[in-house]
Amino acid sequence: MVNPLWLFALSLGAAFLLPLVDRLGRRIALVLVHGVTAAWLAAGLSWLAVLLSGGEAAEFGTAGFRAPLAIVLRVGLAEAAGVTAIALTGLLAAFSLTRSLREAPLGGAMALLMALMGLSGIVLTRDLFNLFVFLEISAIGTYGLLGFDDRKPALRSAFKYMIAGGLASSLYLIGVIYVYRLADTLNLDIAAAGTALSGPAGTAAVFFLLAALLVELKPFPANGWAVDAYETAHPGISAILSGASATALLLALWKILPLLGPAHLSLVAGSGLATFAAGNLVGARQDRPLRMLGYSSVAQVGLVAAVAALARLGGLGDGGADFAAAVAGGLLLNHLLAKTGLFLLAGAVEDDDARGRLAPLSLAAAGVLSAALVGLPPFPGFWAKWRLVRALADSGLWWILAIVLGGSLLEAFYVFRWLGLRAKGEAGEAPVRLGIRSAGPVLAALLLAAAGALAGIRGPVPDLLLWAPWAAAAILFLLDGTPGWLKGLLSVAAAAAFGAAAWDRLDGFRQFFAVMLLGGGALFSIAALRKGGPRRGLHPLLAAATLALGAILVARTPLEFFFAWETMTAASWLLVLRGRGGEKPALSYIVFGLGGAFLLMAGLAAGGWDGGIAAAGWPGLLVLVGLLVKAGALGVHVWLPGSYAESDDESSGFLSSALSKAPIFALFALALSLGAALPGGPWTSRALGWLGLATALGGALYAVYQEDIKRTLAYSSLGQIGYILLAFAAMDQAGWTTSLYLALNHFLYKSMLFLAVAGVIQRTGTRNMYEMGGLIKKMPVSFLSVLMAIIALSGVPPLSGFGGKWLLYSTLIGKGWYLETAVAFFASAVAFLYLYRLIHSIFLGQPKPSQANVREAPVALVLPQLVLMAVLMAVSVFPRLMLDPILALVGDRFPAAFVFEGTRLRSALGYWDGTLTMIVTGGVFALCLVWMLANLHNPQSVKQFNIVFAAERPLRPETTHYAWRFFEPYRKALGFLTRERAERFWDAFGTGAASVGGALRRLYTGNGQTYALHVVLYVAVLYLLLGVL
Amino acid sequence: MMRRVLVFLAVAGLAWALLPLALGSGVPEAPGALATAYLTDAPADFGAANIVTAIVVSYRGFDTLGEVAVLFAATAGVGALLTRKRLGLGDAEPEAKPAATEILVTATGLLTGLLVMFGVYIFLHGHLTPGGGFQGGVVIATALLLGLLARPESHLSHGILAAVESLSGAAYVGMGLLGAFLAWGFLDPRALPLGRIGSLVSAGSIPVIYSLIGLKVGAELSGILDALKGDRE
Amino acid sequence: METGILTRIGYALVSLFVITNYGLLLIGSMARISAKVQGRVGQPVWQPYIDIVKSTAKRNSIGHGIMFYLGPVFRLAGGVGTYMFIPAVYGSVLFRNFSDSGDLLLVMYFIFFGQLGMALGASEGGHPYSAIGVSRGLSQMTAFEVPFALSVIAVAIQYRTLDITAIVAAQQGGFWNWTVATNPLAVVAALIAFLGMSMHNPFSIVIAPQEIPIGPPTEYQSNLLGMLQTNRAIFNGAKLVLYMNLYFGGATDIVTMVVKTFLIYFINVFVGQAFPRFRVDQSIRFFLGVPTLIGIASVIIAAI
Amino acid sequence: MSLLEFVSRINPVAASGAVLVLVGVWGVLARPNLFKIAIATSVMETGVNLVILSTGYIRGRTAPILDSAVAGTATDAAGAAARMTDPVPQALVLTAIVIGLAVTALQLSYAVRLRAAGGGSSIESYGDEKW
Structure with a gap:
């Protein structure tokens, strides 16, 4: 291995000679x-190459001596990785700094060299005092860098930074000298091997060392000085501070861990967790991106420190050091690359004071970096977080788990809020082009993706099918400039290929859902061809989401499942974000999506999912609740309407008709893995039933009052999911049959509705129902599609929807859930209100003169609708087409409640013959039609506006289209049921979190002296706590 | 008021933490094993009479190199911060500063040479007597400070300072490498013959290194003074 | 032994013919009774026949579009279909209709078929009163559906079946086996719901915007109106038969059926004469208040 | 432990160093002037340096320099070693002093730079970045 001393010599020699080299030209100096x-x-x-291929860690003495006489440097895996990371960050930052370095005095370049060398020294040295020297080198280098390009705010911050740094270095010196005095050595390994530091004086001495390092790690609340610096410095410097410096300091902490006793470790863990929580709480209040990233940085570093300490405490993980290295290392790598990239990117944007949306490449980089930071798959943070959560759950450290997940959620909130802002930009601003400055972020993003994919494929998720969504997204993004039809066809082919590849691995249940999930994806990929042009971003995301749904079905282990689940969440979130008004809904979509996913994660990590016994308690309930969040059960549904409404029209359809079945599938899988039972027993089932019912009723009632078609449909979906949940909760053959039947039906008619509505919106250019009217003559196919869909949805015979109603009520009454039945009746009746309004306001009534030129929807929309209509008709005439497979799926897990006799389905209470119903209805209808035609004398078509109106003729058709606030009397009577309590609750919850963050951030007064006071008080309090522990 | 209470509490807390160390650990009866090893081995290892110097320059020479780097980085930082342009002085002639007192001027004339000589003495004898490169460098810088005080309008030659700083620093690194190639490790002073203990030319490259450090420190501190005065371009 | 399909169709047509005439006469006689109550002479009992013939014989027919024409077809099919799914007379092959298509749930949902189609057809007429009427009708429907559903549930619990024939069978053997005797609360709830269902006072706000023709079809005339009038008779009959079957022991012969349904309908008209009209929101709150509580009580009684 | 015993265990150098540290910390926390903060930091570091030195202090021994004061002849290494104090803290403090000096110099430069920009000498006027 290369002796690291050569590198120090190189750095120093170069630095010392830099003033002379500079005479030859700044360019050469910078080279x-x-x-x-x-x-x-x-x-x-x-080093990494040597060590990873089985090489031993090596120590390098100075001056021809070894420890304890001389200073020793050590190159192990952690050190090699640390040096690589620091150099990489340094290089990325240095490129972004190039221009500033060229213009500023030479001191900047010298300080940069010194700072990076100091950081590497921190990582490499095994000598406590030498560690101090390198800490100071890097500190002074940093001080120099903070001010080198003469940003006024950075000068202020630098002074604050120095005060805190001075305090930390004094603490460290006091610690180091007493460690020497007590342990009679300065070498870490020798000191750690002895017992001299275990007494009270030793504890105090080590405490000082530790306190200094902790302060350097920017703990809450003693970190105002650092956050100020992050905010104000050149972004490249912030990147070094946040990425490289944090890495070095964490490795320093890692290094002294062997010196620490349990009490010390508890302090580190506690302080780290507090920092993580507080940093994210305060970060959530930030609107200045760089300061926000600063808070995020301190939070992440706190988490890594806490993990390292907890692992060392022995309370975590399987293999102790291995675990800590993997988790803390993974988190750190993730933080390092993501934060470096984000600081460079956000900093460049802020430096330009740009307010527009980011150009595609930069935006993609920003997305990857943000997603990685939050710990979405497949980035390294995801794998680390999974292991962490698993270990925490195994150790029963639930409260820590709650902090970790809660903090991550907050982080997701503010990071994605920023991303949303950058993805959309302010109206009327030109797109932001960063040019060469986006190279660093892009590189960081690529590295993250590569590292994450490598960690996943070679680690816990080797199954390439699970990576198909990412591959599809990547390929289609590369082809994003090509015409939409090509990408659409590729997407459909991808879904088909995935289905073909996975089909044999799927059991009946999964095949059933695969039809909806993959088929739905393909369907809407076709629908996306309705507009010409490349439609950038849409196809890749749609394909990724579709394949992710497939991956959910393919997953075998809890981790694989969760991986696919988060992939799906991420892809669908971006779909929402892509919508025109998608910024805010996307934020609540991802926050709730991740909230649900985190609950799921906790449950999956906690339970023994192979045996199924350990999972039946709390873990199962956590999973259940997580899935309910994703399903949008009433109370946690607030993300749903906006997301469905604001995303692109084909995306809404996909989300509603296909993706909403994913949590349903997962519920079934959950129950099946527990032996066809719900966690928690019958009470859960009853509660879930009522929750489903409340969702059904709430969805229907909310839908009644919407003016926006897509919101109506969104709430309608909510309601339909409610019925599916209700039936599922019954936990018997009848219930499951009903649930699956409803799910498939919902897929059919909701797809038709969304396709039709997409056409309508495309042609009319509005989503407000009251701005439409009388489109039946312009868009007859869409009308027919909507007509059939609403008949099916409302459950009116003879279409297949009635089957759902019949099954549902038979189930409920058979189960003895009488009140539930009554409420279900009510909810179903309410559905008529919005369904009528939907079809009336759009297709009937008075047409708007402005929409005289509206045409039928594009073929890409009409064709799928025709197919779906045919399918709907077929399953209505022959219910067995649908019910036979479903009954076979549900199988003999439960006593049979539904039995077919020919075409007649029999329950314990009654019977239903779909075919005969259809024949009778058809016959009667034909009879009436013939009667009508036979007696129709001299029919005359009149103009639309030719109506008799209470003895006067209204002047304009617009005023006679009764459409706005259609059910106002209903609101007057029952509006109290729909006062958006959930929204208000979550708003209040958000406000509460925000005010905690607001209170906490009052600590950050901007006064450097106050920051110093925080530092000293932090140390004093820590010391007192040490005494208590 | 609140703030004062908090400051008091903070200082009291710190005092409480210092108590077991500063007050409770007492005075040792004898040096520990490591110190004893240094005391007994250093003269033999390096032929340096001043054991502290032996430790500073050789055993823990890496620290010293780092310390030089710290000072260097600080100088770089100061230099970057306090240019005339950034201080808002621009090209304007510095305002006339009050002339120094006669005592100062006279004393400076007498002392400058002596101080420089004394500084050089200190770093040349670092391996024999108390003192060394830093102390010597500081004394030399003091001489230059006196000069600046006595003649406020005078300038230090930035170029010369920088050249001295650069070359002595690079030479120090070079001496370290010499140790690696000719002796047993980076910064090993045994690259040069050890000589007889107690004589000026002894202790291998320690005096050379200390001289280089002395020059470098002197130049750097002078540079800092120069910058603080506001004379940097 | 199954009856031949052609025979069944023949029987169904006969059954339909009977109920149509009965329904028309019922409407005519009720109108006359109302007139007497209000001190008027009133129309002849056969006035509905006259109306239908007159409408059907109109020489011109004004239309607004396909859905406008299909509306009455849906409506009439809904009425006829509803009747077709109810066994009108217990034990009678002639009046069995096509009740083997489905149970009580099918009937309850098929009621919506005609209403929905009608609402759509009327909407295409472009008259705002149609839409207003539909919105009121639907609003009110959601509300009266609750007590009705509760009462149906109570019946289902009581007889452990949703098969109408079986429900009637369980009520055979005298008045004390009728639902009205065994679970009077269920019947009360259902009857209150019936008031809303038939849109008589005090729940007639639905037809208020135009008053003259029933329901939303302001724009309808000629043959189309004739179909609507026909349907009114059939549909009314169907609902009455349903009530009779569920709560009043059904009928084993046509005479019993006529008497029972007449009396059930009479309750309706009687209440209608006694109360003024509710606003929509009032009627919604009304149905979701006391009648719902009665319904819940009936379910509890049945469940215990 | 009696008071007397406690006092006898006090290392006088360390104690004075500790007091200086506390004075320095108080200065950093309570004096708003930028230059005073820098100087207080320096005072604190000086205190720390004293504390460092104190650990090498051994009663009755002399500086670790091999000269006539400790050894009659240069070969009597073992005997000389028994008469010298611990050299390590002295070596360390040398480094610490220089580093402290460097930091002070840089901090003062910042103070000068900030004041030259017209922001005044009180740290309270540099709190624009907050929350």
């Missing part, structure tokens, strides 16, 4: 600086 950093990177990589 030298970059070259030295690159040399560090190369050395780090070469």
Whole structure:
């Protein structure tokens, strides 16, 4: 291995000679600086290569002596990785700094070299005092860098930074000298091997060392100085601070862990967790991106420190050090790359004071970096977080688990809020082009993706099918410039290929859902061809989401499942974000999506899912609740209407008709894995039933009052999901049959509705129902599609929807859920209100003169509708087409409640013959039609506006289209049921969190002295706690 | 008021934490094993009479190199911060500063040479007597400070300072590498013959290194003074 | 032994013919009774026949579009269909209709078929009163559906079946086996719901916007109106038969059926004469209040 | 532990160093002037340096320099070692002093730079970045 001392010599020699080199030209000097950093990177990589291929860690003495006489450097895996990371961050930052370095005095370049060398020294040295020296080198380098390009705010921050740094270094010196005095060595390994530090004086001495490092790690509340610096410095410097510096300091902490006793470790863990929680709470209140990233940085570092300490405490993980290295290392790598990239990117945007949306490449990088930061798959943070959560659950550390997940959720909230802002930009602003400055972020994003994919494929998720969504997204993004039809066909082919590849691995249940999930994806990929042009971003995301749904079905282990689940969540979130008004809904979509996913994660991590016994209690309930959040059960449904309404019209359809079945599938899978039972027993089932019912009723009632078609449909979906949940909760053959039947039916008619509505919106250019009217003559096919869909949805015979109603009521009455039945009746009746309004306001009544030129929807929409109509008709005439497979699926897990006798389905209470119903209805209808035609004398078509109106003729058709606030009397009577309590609750919840964050951030007064006071008080309190522990 | 209470509490808390260390650990009876090893081995290892110097320059020479780097980084930082342009002085002639007192001027004339000589003495004898490169460098810088005080309008030659700083620093690194190639490790002073203990030319490259450090520190501190005065371009 | 399909169709047509005439006469006689109560002479009992013939014989027919023409077809099919799914007379092959298509749930949902189609057809007429009427009708429907559903549930619990024939069978053997005797609360709830269902006072706000023709079809005339009038008779009959079957022991012969349904309908008219009209929101709150509580009580009684 | 015993265990150098540290910390926390903060930091570091030195202090021994004060002849290494104090803290403090000096110099430069920009000398006027 390369002796690291050469690199120090190189760095120092270069730095010392830099003033002379500078005489030859600044460009050459900077090349030298970059070259030295690159040399560090190369050395780090070469060490990694040696160590990963089985090489031993090596120690390098100075001055020809070894420890304890002389200072020793050590190159192990952690050190090699650390040096690589630092050099990489340094290089990325250095490129972004190039212009500033060229214009500023040479001191900047010298300080950069020194800072990076200092950080590497921190990582490599095994000597406590030498550690101090390197801490100071990097600190002074940092101080120099903060002010080098003469940003006024950065000068202020630098002074604050120095005060805190001075305090930390004094603490460290006091600690180090007493460690020497007590342990009679400065070498870490020797000191750790002895017992001299275990007494009270030793504890105090080590405490000082630790306190200094902790302060350097920017703990809450003693971190105002750092956050100020993050906010104000050149973004490249912030990147170094947040990425490289944090890495070095965490490795320093890691290094002294062997010196620490349990009490110390508890302090680290507690402080780290508090920092994580508080950092994210305060971060959520930030609207300045760089400061927000600063808070996020301190939070992440706190988490990593806490994990390392907890693992060391022995309370976590299986293999102790291995676990800590994997989890803390994974989190750190994730943080390092993501934060470096984000600081560079956000900083560049802020430097330009740009307010527009980001150009595609930068935006993609920003998306990857944000997603990685939040811990979405497949990035390294995801794998680390999974292991962490698993270990926490195994150890029963639920409260820590709650902090970790809660903090992550907050982080997701503010990071994605920023991303949303950058993805959309302010209206009327030109797109932001960062040019070469986006190279660093893009590189960081690529590295993250590569590292994450490598960690996943070679680790816990080797199944390539599960990676198909990512592959599809990547390929289609590369082809994003090509025409939409090509990408659409590719998407359909991808879904088909996935289905073909996965089909044999799926059992009946999964095949059943695969039809809806993959078929739905393909369907809406076709529908997306309705507009010409490339439709950038739509196809890749749609394909990714579709394949992710497939991956959910394919997954075998809890981790695979969760991986696919989060992939699906991420892809669908981006679909929502892509919509025109998608910024806000996407935020609540992802926050609730992740909230649900985190509950799911906790449950999956906690339970023994192979045996099924351990999972039946709390873990199962956690999973259940997580799935309910995703399903949009009433109370946690607030993300749903906006997301469905604001996303692109084909995306809404996909979300509603296909993707909403994913949680349903997962519920079935959950129950099946527990032996066809719900966790928690009969009470859960009853509660779930009522929840489903409340969702059904709530969805219907909310839908009644909407003016926006898509919101109506969104709430309608909510209601339909409610019925599915209700039936599922019955937990018997009847219930499950009903639930699956409803699910498939909902897929059919909701697809038709959304396709039709997409056409309508495309042609009319509005989503408000009262701005439409009389479109039946312009869009007859769409009308027919909507007509059939609403007949099916409302459950009016003879279409298949009635089957659902019949099954549902038979189930409920048979189960003895009488009151539930009554409420279900009511909810179903309410559905008529919005369904009538839907079809009336759009297709009937008075047409608007402005919409005289509206045409039928594009073929890409009409064709799928025709197919769906045919399918709907077929399953209505022959209910067995649908019910036979479903009954076979439900099988003999439960006593049979429904039995077919020919075409007649029999329950314990009654019977229903769908075919005969259809024949009778058809016959009667034909009879009446013939009667009508036979007696129709001299029919005359009159103009639409030719109506008799209470002895006067209204002047304009617009005023006679009764459509706005259609059910106002109903609101007057029952409006109290729909006062958006859930929205208000979550608003209040958000306000509460925000005010906690607001209160916490009052600590950050901006006064450097107050920050110093925080530091000293933090240390004092920590010391007192140490005494208590 | 609240703030004062908090400050008091903070200082009291810190005092409480210091109590077991600063007050409770007492005075040792004898040096520990490591110190004893240094005391007994250093003269033999390096032929340095001043054991502290042996430790500073050789055993823990890496620290010292780092310390030089710290000072260097600080100088760089100061230099970057306090240019005339950034201080808002621009190209304007510095305002006339009050002339120094005669005592100062006279004393400076007398002392400058002596101080420089004394500084050089200190770093040349670092391996024999108390003192070393830093102390010597500081004394030299003091001489230059006196000069600046006595003649406020005078300038230090930035170029020369920078050249001295750069070259001595690079030479120090070079000496370290020499140790690696000719002796047993980076910064090993045994690259040069050890000589007889107690004589000026002894202790291998320790005096050379200390001289380089002395020059470098002197130049750097002078540079800092120069910058603080507001004379940097 | 199954009856031949052609025979069944023949029987159904006969059954339909009977109920149509009965329904028309019922409407005519009720109108006359109302007139007497209000101190008027009133129309002849056969006035509905006259109306239908007159409408059907109109020489011109004004239309607004396909759905406008299909509306009455849906409506009439809904009425006829509803009747077709109810066994009108217990034990009678002639009046069995096509009740083997489905149970009580089918009937309850098929009621909506005609209403929905009608609402759509009327809407295409473009007259705002149609839409207003539909919105009121639907609003009110959701409300009276609750006590009705509760009462049906109570019946289902009581007889452990949703098969109408079986329900009637269980009520055979005298008045004390009728639902009205065994679970009077269920019947009360259902009857209150019936008031709303038939849109008589005090729940006639639905037809208020135009008053003259029933329901939303302001724009309808000629043959189309004739169909609506026909349907009114059939549909009324069907609902009455349903009530009779569920709560009043059904009928084993046609005479019993006529008497029982006449009396059930009479309750309706009687109440209608006694109360003024509710606003929509009032009627919704009304149905979801006391009648719902009665319904719940009936379910509880049945469940215990 | 009696008071007397406690006092006898006090290391006088360490104690004075600790007091200086506390004075320095108080200065950092309570004096708003930028230059005073820098100097207070320096005072604190000086205190720390004293504390460092104190750990090498051994009663009755002399500086670890091999000269006539400790050894008659240069070969009597073991005997000389028994007469010298611990050299390590002295070596360390040398480094610490220089580092402290460097930090002070840089901090003062920042103070000068900030004041030159017209923001005044009180740290309270540099709190624009907050919350």
